[in-house]
Amino acid sequence: TEGELNCADDWVQASLATTDYVHTCGVLGNPFLGFEAPLPFPDGEGAIGFRDGKPGAEGFKEYTGACLTESMEMNEDYRLDFFVGFHDAPGSGTLSMAVFATTDCNNIPFGGADENFGCPTNGPGWVKLGEMVVSGENEWKNVVFNFTADQAYEAIVVGPACDINPNFGLDPYFYFDRLVLAQ
Numbered sequence: 001t002e003g004e005l006n007c008a009d010d011w012v013q014a015s016l017a018t019t020d021y022v023h024t025c026g027v028l029g030n031p032f033l034g035f036e037a038p039l040p041f042p043d044g045e046g047a048i049g050f051r052d053g054k055p056g057a058e059g060f061k062e063y064t065g066a067c068l069t070e071s072m073e074m075n076e077d078y079r080l081d082f083f084v085g086f087h088d089a090p091g092s093g094t095l096s097m098a099v100f101a102t103t104d105c106n107n108i109p110f111g112g113a114d115e116n117f118g119c120p121t122n123g124p125g126w127v128k129l130g131e132m133v134v135s136g137e138n139e140w141k142n143v144v145f146n147f148t149a150d151q152a153y154e155a156i157v158v159g160p161a162c163d164i165n166p167n168f169g170l171d172p173y174f175y176f177d178r179l180v181l182a183q
Contacts, residue, residue: 005064008046011179014065014108014157016115020049022175035087035173038138042083043178050176052095052160053168059116060168063159064176067105072149073183080145080156082179086136091170096161098131099145101153108155119162127151131161140177156181 003018005011013019022028022037023046029036030049041047050062072078080099086092100120102108107125111117120126129147158179165172 005048008048011048011064011066012108014063014120014159015061015111015117016109016113017051017060017062017117019062019064022047022049029087030173033171033173035089035092037085037175038087038140041177042140047085047175047177050159050174052165052172052174054171055169057116058164058168059118061118061160063120063157064179065108065155065157066181067108067155068153068181071152071154074149074152076183077146077148078181078183080158080179080181082143082158083140083177084134084136084143085140085175085177086138087173088138089170089173091167092172092174093137094133094135095172095174096131096133096163096165097143098159098161099129099147100126100157101129101151102126102155103151103153105154108157110157119160120157121162126157128162129156
């Protein structure tokens with residue numbers, strides 16, 4: 001069902017606000033919103049669904065993260081390559097994406113018991129590695145972040161940028177698939 005990212009390999013809930021594990025054998029989107037992911041998925045039979053605000057809670061943002069198998073090397077170049085999925089409901093056609101990092105894997109999950117905590121940099125120990133605007137309609141778009149590690153990061157988090165989504169009242173909802181980080 002929705003909110004069960006623990007069923008996926010390697011990527012985890014990074015915030016108290018829970019991303020959804022969507023899959024062709026079960027839920028294809030958030031069942032409360034009625035949105036479904038565009039098919040086929042870019043890779044395999046599942047993906048991650050996430051919100052960027054909701055009515056009455058503009059700071060409600062859902063993030064996915066991972067503790068790395070080894071720390072990033074300082075001054076080395078990295079690439080995070082993934083797909084962002086868009087359905088065709090109003091308010092969910094454009095997303096300001098961001099990638100965050102921390103030098104302490106214990107910082108996942110962030111935000112404590114506050115589901116409206118917002119982005120990771122609202123608390124200590126996090127930096128934003130990059131941000132970009134992505135748009136689509138009932139499709140998947142390939143997104144690539146290139147960055148140079150300026151610290152020995154142990155974990156990364158992917159999700160909405162820190163700014164309030166101007167469409168938060170329309171339940172903006174998006175998808176991730178095939179997240180790959182490589183040196």
